[in-house]
Amino acid sequence: MTGLRSGELAAAAGVNRQTLRYYERRGLLAAPGRTLGGHRVYPAGAVTTVRVIKAAQRLGFTLDEIADLVDTGRGHARSDADLRERATAKITEIDARIADLTAMRDTLRAALDASCHDLRDCAGSPDCPIPFTHLAEPAGSA
Structure with missing residues (x-):
């Protein structure tokens, strides 16, 4: 399975592993695939997603607001998003x-x-x- 492990993604995006898990629980980051050994493996695009979330936070958006905006980008747009x-x-x-x-x-x-x-x-x-x-x-x- 190719992709980034938690530590690699966290380092590339400038966050810690707990942040990744929190974003998963909040639905901001899709649940990653798993290796046979149970290690999380994220697609390369997850780096961009995490960076977008962090940039939006710096702009003052809450995680709930970001969740709506991220959904908009996935084609699940609500009219208020x-x-x-x-x-x-x-x-x-x-x-x-x-x-x-x-x-x-x-x-x-x-x-x-x-x-x-x-x-x-x-x-x-x-x-x-x-x-x-x-x-x-x-x-x-x-």
Whole structure:
């Protein structure tokens, strides 16, 4: 039987063997053939599949989303699995996270500029830029 053993595939794709088994369990990677000795043997194309999965993860896709996208490439497409639609939705999600992170950074910079040294003291100050100052108010004073 020709192909790649688990260790060879893992090395070629830049993952470990446990990752391969996990992808198999998740249905992202087809179950490999076996040698007479029971060793897994993957087709050469499995390297590309694993690299695609890892690249999609780096782009922010979840394994469930990747499973749908990989199925699309195999001709088992669902109408909601189109890469263009998924990429557009992921960009919107990333833009929202960037906006949230930017607001967090700006609030922390404002706290530094306001010379906040202690969250408890800062939260009690009317000049506190941290948006949770209402939490410092006694119950019933709002």
